[in-house]
Amino acid sequence: MTATLDPTLGGIEEPPKDETPVGTKIAEAASGRVGRIMVWLLAALWTVPTVGLLISSFRPEREIKTEGWWMWITDPLNITLDNYSGVLDNRVNGLPFSEFFWNSVRIAIPGAVIPIVIAAFAAYAFSWMQFKGRDWIFIGVVGMMVVPLQMCLIPLLRFFGSGFFPDALSGVATIWIAHAIFGMPLAIFLLKNFIGSLPREVMEAARVDGASHMTIFMRIVLPLSVPALASLGIFQFLWVWNDLLVAKVFGGGARNQPMTFAMVDMVGNKGNEWQLLTAGAFVMMIVPLIVFLSLQRYFVRGLLAGSVKG
Amino acid sequence: MEDWGSMGKIVSSLLVVALGIAVFVAALAALYWLASRLKEPWRERARVAVFVGPALLLLLGLIIPAILNFRYGFYTKELVTLEDGTRRTVDKFVWFENYSEIFTNPANVKVLTNTLWWGIIVTSVSTFIGIVIARFADRMRGEPIAKALIFLPTAISLVGAGVIWNFVYSPRDYGLLNSLYQLLPGEQQTQFFLQDSKLFGIQNEWVPGLNTLLIMVVIIWIQAGFSTVVISAALKGVPDDLVEAAKIDGATDRQAFMRVVLPYIKGTIITVMTTTVLAVLKIFDIIQTMGKGGAFGTSTIANEMYEQAFPQNNEGLGAAWAVLLFLAVAPIVYVNARNQRAMREAG
Numbered sequence: 001m002t003a004t005l006d007p008t009l010g011g012i013e014e015p016p017k018d019e020t021p022v023g024t025k026i027a028e029a030a031s032g033r034v035g036r037i038m039v040w041l042l043a044a045l046w047t048v049p050t051v052g053l054l055i056s057s058f059r060p061e062r063e064i065k066t067e068g069w070w071m072w073i074t075d076p077l078n079i080t081l082d083n084y085s086g087v088l089d090n091r092v093n094g095l096p097f098s099e100f101f102w103n104s105v106r107i108a109i110p111g112a113v114i115p116i117v118i119a120a121f122a123a124y125a126f127s128w129m130q131f132k133g134r135d136w137i138f139i140g141v142v143g144m145m146v147v148p149l150q151m152c153l154i155p156l157l158r159f160f161g162s163g164f165f166p167d168a169l170s171g172v173a174t175i176w177i178a179h180a181i182f183g184m185p186l187a188i189f190l191l192k193n194f195i196g197s198l199p200r201e202v203m204e205a206a207r208v209d210g211a212s213h214m215t216i217f218m219r220i221v222l223p224l225s226v227p228a229l230a231s232l233g234i235f236q237f238l239w240v241w242n243d244l245l246v247a248k249v250f251g252g253g254a255r256n257q258p259m260t261f262a263m264v265d266m267v268g269n270k271g272n273e274w275q276l277l278t279a280g281a282f283v284m285m286i287v288p289l290i291v292f293l294s295l296q297r298y299f300v301r302g303l304l305a306g307s308v309k310g
Numbered sequence: 311m312e313d314w315g316s317m318g319k320i321v322s323s324l325l326v327v328a329l330g331i332a333v334f335v336a337a338l339a340a341l342y343w344l345a346s347r348l349k350e351p352w353r354e355r356a357r358v359a360v361f362v363g364p365a366l367l368l369l370l371g372l373i374i375p376a377i378l379n380f381r382y383g384f385y386t387k388e389l390v391t392l393e394d395g396t397r398r399t400v401d402k403f404v405w406f407e408n409y410s411e412i413f414t415n416p417a418n419v420k421v422l423t424n425t426l427w428w429g430i431i432v433t434s435v436s437t438f439i440g441i442v443i444a445r446f447a448d449r450m451r452g453e454p455i456a457k458a459l460i461f462l463p464t465a466i467s468l469v470g471a472g473v474i475w476n477f478v479y480s481p482r483d484y485g486l487l488n489s490l491y492q493l494l495p496g497e498q499q500t501q502f503f504l505q506d507s508k509l510f511g512i513q514n515e516w517v518p519g520l521n522t523l524l525i526m527v528v529i530i531w532i533q534a535g536f537s538t539v540v541i542s543a544a545l546k547g548v549p550d551d552l553v554e555a556a557k558i559d560g561a562t563d564r565q566a567f568m569r570v571v572l573p574y575i576k577g578t579i580i581t582v583m584t585t586t587v588l589a590v591l592k593i594f595d596i597i598q599t600m601g602k603g604g605a606f607g608t609s610t611i612a613n614e615m616y617e618q619a620f621p622q623n624n625e626g627l628g629a630a631w632a633v634l635l636f637l638a639v640a641p642i643v644y645v646n647a648r649n650q651r652a653m654r655e656a657g
Contacts, residue, residue: 032446032563035442035445035446036446036447036450038442038446039443039446039447039450039456040452040456042439042443042460043455043456043459043460044459046459046460046462046463046531046534046535047459047462048486049474049475049477049478049486049531050462050463050474052474052477052478052486053473053474053477056477056484064484065482065484066483066484067483067484068483068484068486068489069484070486102317102319102320105320105324106320106323106324109324109327110327110330110331113327113331114331115368117331117334117335118364118365118368119365121338121360121361121362121364121365122361122362122364122365122366124361125358125361125362126362129357129358129361130354131354131355131358137362137366141365141369144369144372144373145643145647146636146639146640146643146644147372147376147636148592148612148632148635148636148639150592150612150615150616150631150632150635150636151375151376151379151632151633151635151636152371152372152375152376152379153615153616153619153628153632154375154379154382154619154625154628154629154632155374155375155376155378155379155382156371156375159371159375177368177371180368181368181369181371181372182372184365184368184369184372185369185372188365212342212346213342213357213361214338214339214342214343217361218339238465241467242466242467242468242469242470243467244467244468244469244594244595244598245594245595245616248616248620249616249620260467260469260595263469263470263473263599264469264595264598264599267472267473267476267599268602271476272480272482274477274480274484277473277476277477278473278477280473281470281473281474284467284469284470285465285466285467285470288465288466288467289462289465289466291465292462292464292465296458299465300539
């Protein structure tokens, strides 16, 4: 038992007198309730557009095109998966939509892994290796975050098309390289913050034991950095998955394009074919939604850290 | 089965990538081993080069293009006839002609003012909504659910968000906004949102224009979740005794929030606002999805940069738009960085 007496239990101390006028108290309670109602109203309002599209994606084409999705409630069993099978076979620029799904996978996984591997090496060097001008180079790297990627689109595209750059690397590989370039400053900055804050004693002990930088990096730093690598990886993966601009500029023809490209094309050419657009949108959003729902903690951390990305 | 065929292709290409990364790491390890055989002072330098070299090489792909882009902004493409009668395009140095085109052509001035309104309206509204939700949801029953619902749009792509809202704005019977509009008393005309510059009988000349406002709603819908989550996290960090002290001094809930809590989380609010401005200035995907690439007065700087440089093949003008975007973004990144440092130093 602790020595202090709980005033509410013991009744020894008079509770502090509440000086707030009764009117104010009622007003505050009311404003609290009004505030909570407002939060739920906003939450509902925020959800309605997505739910509308989701419900529509399961309704037969005729119903989608003749009545509002809210009419679903009058006949809730009238649902179908036809829209989903229809959109996967639907051709965009001569290719089935399913092809674009796999393109997104093919673009986004390396598009996230490559820059993080390269940035992790650099972040280690900036944290634990001694070399002349280290801090200045690091400041220069971080300073590159002021450059919006739009500044680089025209010159980089010219470079990729100049013949100086090997043809074998055109298409999807150019998209990977572009994402690696644009993601580099932020990735180095964030990983340096993390790797640089690992305990100095661990590094020094390993050095004393004769471990090389490469061994320390592979055996100690990488395993310890898994949470940081995961947050950054999820952020970068979703960034690439959701990207339209970089793929559109560097991907060349439709053959190398992700789903975002195919969706914009469908909106332009089949803007009223909602049986395709509704299902297509959910095929495109399913991966981010799964990531969001299953890895929300990492997602929020990555988002907070990455929100300054150029 | 077409799907399984492409899946096989995917698996094999992912294997190639995994192999590629493994080979890359092994190559770095091998280079590091080679570097270790050199004599000092070259040994340590070579080891450092193995670690930072790949990253610096990629960063050259950022620095050199950024510098070249300034140059391109002073050029334009011109069709010339050579002595042997063939015609080809050459780059012609035109000083500030691309920039004067931007600042004097009314269509381009509209793009600039649109972008300005985007920054002002979307940033202030979404930050305000974030503060309101974070405050009233704080310690409320069901707080995580309400916040997750509002945060959900942050995860999806701008293209996906564009499709969702195109559906809401559709002029057909299934368009939610038009259906609500029809509920108003009297005979209501169908409005062709995003498909006509004349809405509600008003020609869409005034800045920023109803179509632009409709697209802004979508970005507010996305960004409000971000501000809610960040501000909510900051609110949980405000010490209870600070608020209690204000209340004992006779402050109401609202006064305590406005005069004690808000100033306490000022740094977080600046972070939210600067990051929102940065996202908004680069708005592109949504204009492509909802505004048909900038039709009906909806274009913005980043959209115009793309449209000029690529579909229009007018690289000089596109480069000039990119420079303007840089000039708009750079000071905000700077303010953001300084604010972050101040917050870290304050603890």
